[in-house]
Amino acid sequence: MVSSEPILKLNPISLLKEAISNYKSNYLQVSIGLISWHVHFKDSKLTYASYAIASHPMYSLIRLKHHLNRMGYQAAATEFENSIKKFLIFKHNRGHSLQYPEYQAILWLVNQRHLNPWQAKKLIEVLVQEVLELFLFVTTGKYQFNLQTPELQTFCKFDPQPIIDKCQKRLQVWQSLTPIIQSPYQRPYISNQAIFERHSEQDKIAPTVKYKLGSLLQGYSISHLAAILKQDELEIAKFLHPYVVNSSIGLREPESPFDQLHQIYYPVTKTPTNQNLPKNSCPIIACVDDSPNTLNEIERLLGQDNFSFFKFVEPIKAAILLRRIKPNIIFLDINMPTMNGYELCRLLRKHPSFQETPIVMVTGTNGGQHKEKAKVVGASDYLTKPFTKSDLETIVSKYLT
Secondary structure, three states: OEEOOOEOOOOHHHHHHHHHHHHOOEEEEEEEOOEEEEEEEEOOEEEEEEEEEOOEOOOHHHHHHHHHHHOOOHHHHHHHHHHHHHHHHHHHHOOOOOOOHHHHHHHHHHHOOOOOHHHHHHHHHHHHHHHHHHHOOOOOEEEEEEOOOOOOOOOOOEOHHHHHHHHHHHHHHHHHHOOOOOOOOOEEEEOOHHHHHOOOOOOOOOHHHHHHHHHHOEOOOHHHHHHHHOOOHHHHHHHHHHHHHOOOEEEEOOOOOHHHHHHHHOOOOOOOOHHHOOOOOOOEEEEEOOOHHHHHHHHHHHOOOOOEEEEEOOHHHHHHHHHHHOOOEEEEEOOOOOOOHHHHHHHHHHOHHHOOOOEEEEEOOOOHHHHHHHHHOOOOEEEEOOOOHHHHHHHHHHHHO
């Protein structure tokens, strides 16, 4: 067995390549907290992959049920619900060792002819892809290569590279949806029925599917919705994205045990503040305003030599890119067409990286009502137009010195 001590960083792709090239037949185990991944290889081919949550050892059966429904294997799904699921849980409760209960259930369904071999192979491939897709998000943890592979009945073998390539492409799409949508385990609900029902050219699914989806937004996760609608969960997330942006759909946090997986998709990171800026580093200021003139004026007044400036005229694009930039202070115009400053501030505050970042609302209206609303959505301060160089410097000095 080749193993590591707990380490600060992991490169999942490198670990998979090492497992394939150096060990041929083995399995790779990676763990972070209560979650562990198990990836099996034989003759440099991928035979199976699974992950487990220590506090919910049988939760993989929920995954299997969702995939059986999504892929339209109704006979197998019915038999699974009526017999094999109860049987496996019974064995587990009696203290029997059950390695990968979802895999054992698939083999049982094949033996009982509720799944044919081709269906089983497609199902296993989908499960493996789901596991590796999640695994690629992992950045820290510990790992081990077990040269003596635990006994696992080999049903099929896959060339790992095409699956890895596909997972990487999907990972890029998931990352493009953040921080608006953070993981497939969040639970969408309709917060404004009228806006949601309005037809849009951005709709990525048929109107009939949209109508059915709207009727289902009552606590199901994105992943569960995908299973019910027999759609890919990433496609559901892409469809929901603009409705979350325009606030017609809200998102609740994942339920247990999916809340633990949620942190893998979207790990908690702190935005640098003035206390932990490296010496001689240049503070980062981000400004979001639909007026390029205002953006240029803020940059001119504060001076380009003292700060790094990032300017955005599109608030939705800003919401996506600010997480990568990690600014030390953010200026938000209140009156913007696609998403106003209040909405963007509220959205940013939901993200762990921006819970402590100073956010300053900028507006041409000097009213107590607006200041109070800014405070409610989590703004740190309020700046009224027209402002002077001294006004800006006072604000920046207040939060960055």
